[in-house]
Amino acid sequence: MTTESSIAQSTEAQIREEQAHEAAENSKFGFIVFLLSETVIFLSFFAGYIIYKTTLPDWYPPGVTGLDTKDPQFNTIILVSSSFVIYVAERYLHDKKLWGFRFFLLATMAMGGYFLYGQAVEWSNLSFGFTSGIFGGLFYLLTGFHGLHVFTGILLQTIMLGRSFIPSNYDSGYFGVEATSLFWHFVDVIWIILYVLIYVWQ
Amino acid sequence: MTNAPTEAINIARRQPYPGAPDNWKRFFTFSTDHKVIGIQYIVTSFIFFLIGGLLSMIMRGELVTPEANLVDRTIYNALFTMHGSIMLFLWTFPVLVGLGNYLVPLMIGARDMAFPRLNAVSFWMIPIVGILMLASFLVPGGPSQSGWWAYPPVSLQNPTGNLINGQVLWILAVAISGVSSIMGGVNFVTTIFKMRAPGMTWFRTPAFVWSVLAAQLIQLYGLPALTAGAVMLLLDLTVGTSFFAPERGGNPILYQHFFWFYSHPAVYVMVLPVFGIFSEVFPVYARKPLFGYRVVAVSSVMITGISALVWVHHMYASGTPGWMRILFMFTTLLVAVPTGVKVFAWVATVWGGKLRLNTAMLFALGGLVNFVFSGITGVMLGSVPIDIHVNNTYFVVGHFHYVIYGAIVFGIYAGLYHWFPKMTGRMYYEGLGKVHFALTLAGTWLCFLPMHFSGLMGMPRRVSSYDPEFALWNVLASLGGFLLGMSTLPFILNMVSSWIQGEKAPNNPWKAIGLEWLTTSPPPVENFEEIPTVISPPYGYGKDEPLIANQAEVVPADGVTT
Numbered sequence: 142m143t144t145e146s147s148i149a150q151s152t153e154a155q156i157r158e159e160q161a162h163e164a165a166e167n168s169k170f171g172f173i174v175f176l177l178s179e180t181v182i183f184l185s186f187f188a189g190y191i192i193y194k195t196t197l198p199d200w201y202p203p204g205v206t207g208l209d210t211k212d213p214q215f216n217t218i219i220l221v222s223s224s225f226v227i228y229v230a231e232r233y234l235h236d237k238k239l240w241g242f243r244f245f246l247l248a249t250m251a252m253g254g255y256f257l258y259g260q261a262v263e264w265s266n267l268s269f270g271f272t273s274g275i276f277g278g279l280f281y282l283l284t285g286f287h288g289l290h291v292f293t294g295i296l297l298q299t300i301m302l303g304r305s306f307i308p309s310n311y312d313s314g315y316f317g318v319e320a321t322s323l324f325w326h327f328v329d330v331i332w333i334i335l336y337v338l339i340y341v342w343q
Numbered sequence: 344m345t346n347a348p349t350e351a352i353n354i355a356r357r358q359p360y361p362g363a364p365d366n367w368k369r370f371f372t373f374s375t376d377h378k379v380i381g382i383q384y385i386v387t388s389f390i391f392f393l394i395g396g397l398l399s400m401i402m403r404g405e406l407v408t409p410e411a412n413l414v415d416r417t418i419y420n421a422l423f424t425m426h427g428s429i430m431l432f433l434w435t436f437p438v439l440v441g442l443g444n445y446l447v448p449l450m451i452g453a454r455d456m457a458f459p460r461l462n463a464v465s466f467w468m469i470p471i472v473g474i475l476m477l478a479s480f481l482v483p484g485g486p487s488q489s490g491w492w493a494y495p496p497v498s499l500q501n502p503t504g505n506l507i508n509g510q511v512l513w514i515l516a517v518a519i520s521g522v523s524s525i526m527g528g529v530n531f532v533t534t535i536f537k538m539r540a541p542g543m544t545w546f547r548t549p550a551f552v553w554s555v556l557a558a559q560l561i562q563l564y565g566l567p568a569l570t571a572g573a574v575m576l577l578l579d580l581t582v583g584t585s586f587f588a589p590e591r592g593g594n595p596i597l598y599q600h601f602f603w604f605y606s607h608p609a610v611y612v613m614v615l616p617v618f619g620i621f622s623e624v625f626p627v628y629a630r631k632p633l634f635g636y637r638v639v640a641v642s643s644v645m646i647t648g649i650s651a652l653v654w655v656h657h658m659y660a661s662g663t664p665g666w667m668r669i670l671f672m673f674t675t676l677l678v679a680v681p682t683g684v685k686v687f688a689w690v691a692t693v694w695g696g697k698l699r700l701n702t703a704m705l706f707a708l709g710g711l712v713n714f715v716f717s718g719i720t721g722v723m724l725g726s727v728p729i730d731i732h733v734n735n736t737y738f739v740v741g742h743f744h745y746v747i748y749g750a751i752v753f754g755i756y757a758g759l760y761h762w763f764p765k766m767t768g769r770m771y772y773e774g775l776g777k778v779h780f781a782l783t784l785a786g787t788w789l790c791f792l793p794m795h796f797s798g799l800m801g802m803p804r805r806v807s808s809y810d811p812e813f814a815l816w817n818v819l820a821s822l823g824g825f826l827l828g829m830s831t832l833p834f835i836l837n838m839v840s841s842w843i844q845g846e847k848a849p850n851n852p853w854k855a856i857g858l859e860w861l862t863t864s865p866p867p868v869e870n871f872e873e874i875p876t877v878i879s880p881p882y883g884y885g886k887d888e889p890l891i892a893n894q895a896e897v898v899p900a901d902g903v904t905t
Contacts (some may be wrong), residue, residue: 163537167457171533178563185604187569189586189597197592239884271584274592278584282575 165316202273216259223252297321375459382440391433398426401823411808419807420488427491449859457533468523476514479509487513495587528562542877554619557643565605572601603654617754627855628704629696632882642681660734675725702776706757714750738798764848775837782830790823819877
């Protein structure tokens with residue numbers, strides 16, 4: 142190999158790396174913009190909830206006096222702590238320790254899965270349905286829409302787990318994992334607001 | 344970025360390539376080139392413009408006589424609903440996204456948008472939206488009849504009882520268009536923030552790019568609110584929840600809040616890029632720098648901010664409490680400040696300039712006059728005492744058609760003519776363009792000016808029959824409407840024939856200053872041979888300072904030079 146062509150090759154590799162880095166930077170920026178926009182959907186639902194709650198004379202459907210907070214409280218603790226677990230997973234990936242990453246990502250998924258399970262149990266024990274007045278509609282709309290996001294988060298985590306088994310997949314950067322983790326924190330923060338609105342403010 | 348690396352990449356880029364600018368088949372592929380996607384957007388949305396126009400001409404035909412005798416009343420309801428929805432969601436939004444798509448990367452000296460594949464996905468949703476929207480003509484019961492704003496309880500009536508009805512299809516179409524717009528918004532904002540050429544600081548960024556940024560920010564904060572309202576409306580309609588259904592304890596007014604929180608700023612989504620086009624076109628044809636460039640640029644972002652706080656002015660007559668009316672009247676009139684700043688800046692730009700009255704300049708000047716007119720009626724409508732009286736009359740219809748046709752469509756035409764040589768590499772026929780302008784201007788005034796008079800006399804909007812005392816104004820408006828329909832013919836003829844056999848365009852036919860004019864017409868796939876390094880602000884007309892440092896390296900070697 143002549144010196145000239147080897148120089149050309151190394152410059153091209155350098156450019157490719159630079160471009161990949163730039164693309165990842167753009168993706169991160171774009172993903173944050175997207176999440177901010179997604180937040181507004183939840184804020185709109187929350188605004189609707191507050192307006193209905195403060196203006197309607199009969200809030201709960203007949204026969205319902207309030208919501209039981211014991212199980213949801215436990216569920217909330219699980220979901221909020223999973224945010225720290227996924228952060229630990231990200232740190233492991235940062236230090237290139239793949240098995241630690243996989244373990245803690247799996248733990249996050251299990252916690253998210255438990256949250257969904259707990260929610261399903263709660264739903265099945267409630268005496269009101271989706272069409273039981275405004276409260277019933279809003280309760281299922283908000284928890285369901287949030288649950289859909291939890292489900293999406295677990296799906297993303299599954300993909301990231303699968304990708305960790307592809308050799309050297311995360312060597313040059315791991316935007317996908319960062320985005321998944323950011324999404325998971327977002328889902329958590331939304332849940333905290335939602336919990337306060339629906340369960341604490343009764 | 345240094346010089347050496349880009350050269351190495353360019354060697355790889357100059358290979359024969361399926362998206363090459365001389366390959367027409369690329370417009371029918373899932374191309375990720377922002378220039379191809381831009382033209383795909385423009386052409387697709389123009390087809391929907393013609394469909395929406397056809398619907399409006401059937402309506403104008405109905406309104407020639409006071410009696411409802413051409414179409415059935417329910418069909419008339421469907422016609423105005425579909426006319427509004429198609430014109431907004433399938434023409435004005437996408438055509439401006441198309442122009443932005445084509446121009447923004449060129450103007451900021453980038454090779455493409457930040458997310459090219461996402462860009463293509465956003466575009467290909469538009470035909471799906473169109474098919475869903477038009478498919479509602481085929482379902483039992485016909486299209487939605489609740490107008491483009493779909494207020495409950497009208498939009499919650501489902502006379503056929505089918506799950507798939509016109510209103511459900513309408514909501515789905517709007518939802519998909521929303522997803523497409525959000526993806527587009529993320530793409531534009533990231534591109535403009537992260538991909539400006541070296542040296543292009545914010546105050547060296549063209550006003551068009553500023554205005555696209557301002558418009559896309561509105562999409563990002565506004566559309567989610569409409570999405571939330573649309574989801575609740577869809578659930579009311581299909582599952583039987585009671586959010587907006589008054590008979591089940593719901594609150595229909597809340598939907599109006601959700602709807603207008605987005606849909607009033609949506610007007611600025613449409614008009615801001617047109618402001619940007621005006622800011623680009625006037626300096627070129629007046630040979631003067633854009634007056635108050637920095638203020639014009641910043642005023643776009645001010646409009647983005649204020650427009651989030653004006654939506655209740657659509658609801659003065661919806662039982663809104665007095666303090667809210669006063670508050671929103673104040674914010675509404677406040678929007679007139681940054682827009683007024685822009686108008687003064689354009690007038691000052693044109694003032695005393697060496698004017699060249701090309702078609703693009705004529706459309707921009709016409710659009711400016713129409714915009715001032717509609718701005719005045721807008722301020723009238725923004726004040727509660729007037730709005731209460733003319734609410735839901737033809738005065739409102741006349742006002743917003745002056746905005747949307749008089750200002751926005753004129754601006755779109757100005758932009759299309761101005762950048763046609765850059766997009767196609769051909770010159771358009773100036774004579775046909777001027778015929779097009781004359782017909783459009785006459786048609787606009789003849790069609791929409793009489794609506795103000797019938798509206799002030801009290802003619803309600805969205806009716807297929809009316810009192811004979813309004814007949815004169817309606818006949819005039821109908822004549823204008825048909826004239827507007829005809830005015831598209833010279834435009835189509837001009838665009839098609841010029842693209843096929845027009846005179847070859849040089850790189851910079853208008854002697855304009857801007858990065859997009861430095862590269863070839865049409866630009867190569869990678870836009871620039873080397874990424875330009877910007878060293879001075881835009882619009883340096885008469886200043887004789889170079890825009891970029893590496894002029895010689897930017898133009899592709901095999902391209903045509905001026």
